[in-house]
Amino acid sequence: MSTVQPSGVWATAVGVARIRALESARGEAALFRDPLAAAFATAGGLSLSPRTAETPERERSEAEQAAWRRWTGVAFSIVVRTRFLDDLLDAATAAGVRQVVLLGAGMDSRAYRLDWPAKTRLFEVDTAEPLEFKESVLRAERAEPACERITVAVDLRDDWPAALLGAGFDPGAATVWIAEGLLIYLPEEAVAVLLGRVGELSAPGSRMGLTLGGRGVLERFSQDRGTPAAMWVSEMPEDPVGWLAGLGWDAEAFTLRERGAAYGRPFSEPPQRDEGPGGLISAVLRTRDTDARS
Ligand SMILES: C[S@@+](CC[C@H](N)C(=O)[O-])C[C@H]1O[C@@H](n2cnc3c(N)ncnc32)[C@H](O)[C@@H]1O
Structure with a gap:
């Protein structure tokens, strides 16, 4: 087992695995199956029993109830976004x-649990510690990837394109980029730099799947100290589609709520007053052809 234990921002990745493990345990009703998620969560010291409130509902203060509802929403968002991006990846590989x-x-x-066509190469970029922790769990589970999997240990605020190219990334090939649960942890300027670099490395036919912090989310979670929300620093712009068009992408924005309903998993909480559009983004790189048509 790894001697590295989850800490700081990457501990959130193990929390996400825990939610995926709980979803996978729903059997037929699950929106996806992630057979490795439970191993990541338990190696990180997380319990797999569904989270129950410490105090019974009737004894909870209003603030505790509100916090409980917010975190139910986070779990919902992780499940829905996972399915959304699974589908986006399937569509990308179907398109070649x-x-x-x-x-x-x-x-x-996903390198282990999705069906990849032959010759698919998948790069996983993260900092060294989570990749080391992940490797130890994968070794213990004797997991075998279903595609060529290459890990790249680098901080995404540093020169990650050089590291990715050094690891064998081909900038001449169409790529599908996924930034899931990431951008909310990067300041707006870092998000702009990151997406600019993604654009520079994207050949025609490239696609992108993003999750963005919903409008108003920083304000809504501002009381939740000691939780991952304390590390959230950015939320999506008012017009995510227009913003991405400016960066060279034809994007569509979906809300978690509408995607959840489309997958047969409607969200029970009423919409927030300031709940904005979007949150889930599917984008295709603009080409001269699409420019000429528009
Ligand atoms: C909430 S987790 C999501 C992980 C994964 N995308 C998923 O959905 O299962 C956020 C991930 O972003 C990574 N991350 C955050 N800031 C980073 C940075 N500056 N460079 C590289 N990785 C970073 C963390 O290490 C962590 O693994």
Whole structure:
């Protein structure tokens, strides 16, 4: 087992694995199956029993109830976004894309659990510690990837394109980029730099799947000290589609709520007053052809 234990921002990746393990345990009703998620969560010291409130509902203060509802929403968002990006990756490979980059890969086990066409190369980019922890769990589980999997240990605020190219990334091949649960941890300027670099490395036919912090989320979670929300620093712009068009991408924005309903998993909480559009982004790189049509 790894001597590295989850800490700081990458501990959130193990928390995400725990939610995926709980979803996978729903059997037929599950929106996806992630057979490795439970191993990541338990190696990180997390319990797999569904989280129950410490105090019975009737004894909870209003603030405790509100916090409980917020975190139920986070679990819902992780489940829905996982399914959304699974579908996006399936669509990308069906369209012929054979190069995948998971930015801030954490405990994402898609290399192991999705059906990849032959010759698919998948790069997992994250910092060294989570990748080391992940490797130790994968070794213990004797997990075998279903594609060519390459890990790249680098901080996404540093010169990660050089590290990715050094690891064998082909900038001449169409790529599908995933940034899931990542951008909310990066300041807006760092998000802009990161997406600019993604654009520079993207050949025609490239695609992108993003999750963005919902409008108002920083304010809504501002009381939740000692939780991952304390590390959230950015939320999506008012017009995510227009913002991405400016960066060269034709994007569609979906809300978690509408995708959840589309997958047969409606969210029971009423919409927040300031709940904005988008949150889940599917984008295709603009080409001269699409420019000429528009
Ligand atoms: C909430 S987790 C999501 C992990 C994964 N994308 C998923 O959905 O399962 C956020 C991940 O982003 C990574 N991350 C955050 N900031 C980073 C940075 N500056 N450089 C590299 N990785 C970073 C963390 O290490 C962590 O693995």
